Amino acid sequence: MTNQILFLIAIMIGAFYARKYGIKAKSDIENYNQKKTNETVKTKNDYLNTNVFYNLKNMNNGFDTESIHYFSQSDFEIIINRIEELGIGILGIEPWLNGEFYDIKVVEDYGGISTDSKWYRKAFEEFKKENENLLYAASYDIQIPVSF
Numbered sequence: 001m002t003n004q005i006l007f008l009i010a011i012m013i014g015a016f017y018a019r020k021y022g023i024k025a026k027s028d029i030e031n032y033n034q035k036k037t038n039e040t041v042k043t044k045n046d047y048l049n050t051n052v053f054y055n056l057k058n059m060n061n062g063f064d065t066e067s068i069h070y071f072s073q074s075d076f077e078i079i080i081n082r083i084e085e086l087g088i089g090i091l092g093i094e095p096w097l098n099g100e101f102y103d104i105k106v107v108e109d110y111g112g113i114s115t116d117s118k119w120y121r122k123a124f125e126e127f128k129k130e131n132e133n134l135l136y137a138a139s140y141d142i143q144i145p146v147s148f
Contacts, residue, residue: 044142052082052140059135063099068137070096073128076136080117080124089114089141093123095134102134103127114141 045067056075060068071079083090091114092106105126110119120138127134 044140047142048140051086052079052088060137063096064137070135070137073132073134073136076124076138079136079138080120083140084117087115089116090120091139091141093120093127094137094139095127095131096137097131097134102131 048069053069053071056071056078058069059072060066060070064070080090090107092104094104095102105123107114107119110122112119124136127136
């Protein structure tokens with residue numbers, strides 16, 4: 001009987017410490033993953049600025065979040081050519097008109113995959129036919145390895 005009581009006490013103490021340190025470990029893991037996600041986003045933005053957006057004018061004058069770059073029709077066409085060459089995908093294209101949201105087209109609308117230039121070229125052509133004065137932003141599908 002004494003052995004059973006000691007065994008139960010040991011289990012209860014073990015459960016207490018497992019819960020206490022398990023919650024801390026979970027929190028540490030979540031913080032680490034969030035930090036890595038932030039670093040990946042920064043790395044992706046740096047990659048785009050260096051390899052795709054160079055020598056082009058970001059037309060975002062404060063009408064949207066600073067990290068989102070908007071480009072004229074002619075500059076966005078250059079971006080499309082560059083990303084196709086680099087093998088980067090586009091998940092969605094979001095044009096704006098006079099500082100206001102205009103529309104959005106996403107890869108799923110065209111039944112393709114993000115790196116297939118046929119979908120985003122077609123979407124871009126459709127937007128160009130609708131209005132020549134749009135500013136274009138896109139969400140890019142970039143696979144940058146993250147080392148742990």
